[in-house]
Amino acid sequence: MLDTNLKAQLQAYLGKLQRPIRLIASLDGGAKSQELRGLLEDIASLSDMVTLDDSGSDARKPSFVIAREGETSGVRFAAIPLGHEFTSLVLALLWTGGHPPKVESEVLEQIKALDGEHRFEVYMSLSCHNCPDVVQAAALMAIYNPKVQTVVIDGGLFQEEVSQRQVMAVPMVFQNGELFGSGRMTLEEIVGKLDANAGDRDAAKLNAKDAFDVLVVGGGPAGAAAAVYAARKGIRVGVAAERFGGQTNDTMAIENYISVLETDGPKFAAALEAQVRHYEVDIMNLQRADHIIPAEEPGGLVQVQMANGGVLKARSVILSTGARWRNVNVPGEQEYKNKGVAYCPHCDGPLFKGKRVAVIGGGNSGVEAAIDLAGVVSHVTLIEFADALKADAVLVSKLKSLPNVDIHVNAQTTEITGADGKVNGLGYKDRVTGADHHVALEGVFVQIGLVPNTEFLKGTVELSRFGEIVVDAKGHTNVPGVFAAGDCTTVPYKQIVIAAGEGSKAALSAFDYLIRQPVVAAGSTAEAEVA
Template sequence: MLDATLKTQLKAYLEKVTQPFEIVASLDDGEKSKELLGLLQDIVGLTDKITLKTDGNDARRPSFSLVRPGADIGLTFAGIPMGHEFTSLVLALLQVGGHPSKLDVETIEQIKAIEGTFEFETYFSLSCQNCPDVVQALNLMAVLNPNIRNVSIDGALFQEEVERRQIMAVPSIYLNGEVFASGRMEVKEILAKIDTGAASRDAEKLNGKEAFDVLVVGGGPAGAAAAIYAARKGIRTGVAAERFGGQVLDTMAIENFISVNETEGPKLARALENHVREYDVDIMNLQRAAQLIPASSEGGLHEIKLENGGSLKAKTLILATGARWREMNVPGEQEYRGRGVAYCPHCDGPLFKGKRV
């Protein structure tokens, strides 16, 4: 299943596995089960730290779970995670095998402290570029906290399920059987949604901040540039962004950034953030501005009220809130978002296979 080059690369990665674990596969007589078995046999053939069992009893077939004895980890793939999901598979193998993630300590502790029951089901397609972030985020959360479990499901292989749930866009995330979200999400965005105390804790922190000389609302390329220009003048600068990186995060190949032949959106977004962090800029990510209250007198402070109840003040505001998918305002557009109304043809295309569009 894996070619020689991929095997060599994977073998090198698997050397980072420190804690032995099992892959428990649930298979049937179908071709896809044979294909998955081939992949899993290739993997266990590359390391003595991972063993394969094929007596799984998951109703979804083919599927497999990563099971570390003594640890309660709920991490399952239903389907064959190749294509864009191969990286998710490799990361899952490493993290279940005890290799630490690069996530910051504060976020790791926040994940570990989450209480409750969180059974996620994440539908992906192998050609979806936005899916791996979600799959990887939820898998990592499942590795860190036994209250969180994630099954990543290849929608193309589980068509009956996709039809029953009327899923027509990936990634589509379900939590405890209910729609949770769709579209690319990072760990911190997911956390903000499930950690109910986080919003008020954040608001409290933000309320305690001193007024900024310049506050930029928006963290896309425009907001990042504005922040750098301001901070270079030595004035107190902040960026409040719903999603730092902006639309760039949803872009895969970028080939028109002159002087850089080719780059990828998430890579460029990371570079933007690193560049901004070179300066003394207070980046407040995952903060959605809900209201602007202009200064009541000349030279006074403007106020940005945030959705979480917090508020920020500044002498000068720069609004760089960019753009969103254009909506047509036709009946049903919102209700059917992700259920027939799609914005990313190459992500969601496989789910429309054989259908009239």
């Protein structure tokens, strides 16, 4: 089942087990059950600390539980966890076997203290790069708290169940039979939703922090670069980020970042965070800014009010809040989001295997999505508002060569229709003839660009008509002591490499601002720089 290299790697990991574990399999006579049996036999053959028991009787077949020796409960995989989920499998084996997770001790204590019964069902697909974070979080909770049960379900393996529960986007998590959340979620986010007092504790911690010399709001490539450049000046730097890594977490492949031949988004995001932590920057994750209060006098403190009620103070602030997928804003989009309306073809494409889908958008992202989906679904309809596709010529040529793709330009999407709680079609108007059309399908992928995350700045910082923060060549905003960088600004071309460069520039500008201001915050490390 596993090739020689994977076996060697896995055997090395299993050498870290501190206590025996059991793999309790529930199998039938099907081909997938035999495939799973082969995987589990391979795992058991690599360590004397692992035994295989095929006497399981779970209703989902094939599936297996990873349990401590002498126990019958643990993390259940209703899946053959290879692909993106192979790491999740390895971690579940190690954690069950007593190897400590790389998790903050405070978060681990939060997990252990969770009260009440929590039955989690995590639906994922093996090609989803956003799913492992959620799978691993739910698995860890089940391993460290006996009141938590977790089953990880491969949507592609249990298509009938996925259809019955109307799972049309992954990852999707149910708690005690009710929808808990969908999309990428970190362990801290999940635990925070379960821990009713987490918000108040977080706010109190933020309020207790001393003023920063530079506070970066946002943790994408621009924010990470700004933090590194500022910290290297020897000043006190903090990063408040809703999700460290930003959009890169949702990017499948990165092949145009100079000096990095190829990587994927989650790895890139992890590398960003690792480098920022290397410089001992105070990272405050899962923190969303609500509004800012400019300094009352030159060199004074800017205040950033967070959504949980906490307030952070700083002598200078760099806004790098990034952007998010733009909605098409037609009837049916919000109603059927995650019920046929999706935004990530890599994540959710496998759920539409053999079905009909549409892609809205004819730029690079839209055409790439259509090409990707054409290899999975039965038919793709691409809808483009303009009179021609805007993607690179090589991509357009590839798309037009595919036999199961229809392209409609000069087409204005007017509605997304549905029935029984899920998408059943898309309406569009021919902008030349004015004729209305309706396409019957099961899924719609929206790929029409980005909108900046700047709503909280209205009335404080100057924004363009597109909602972007207006900056000059050095990253200054119209508010003294407040700078901005990355996809949330008026700087053209929303690219990772450009965002990183702009973040670095904003940090240098912020430092230049600091050394030219009177020292106000006593004890600030920037005071020593001025001296």
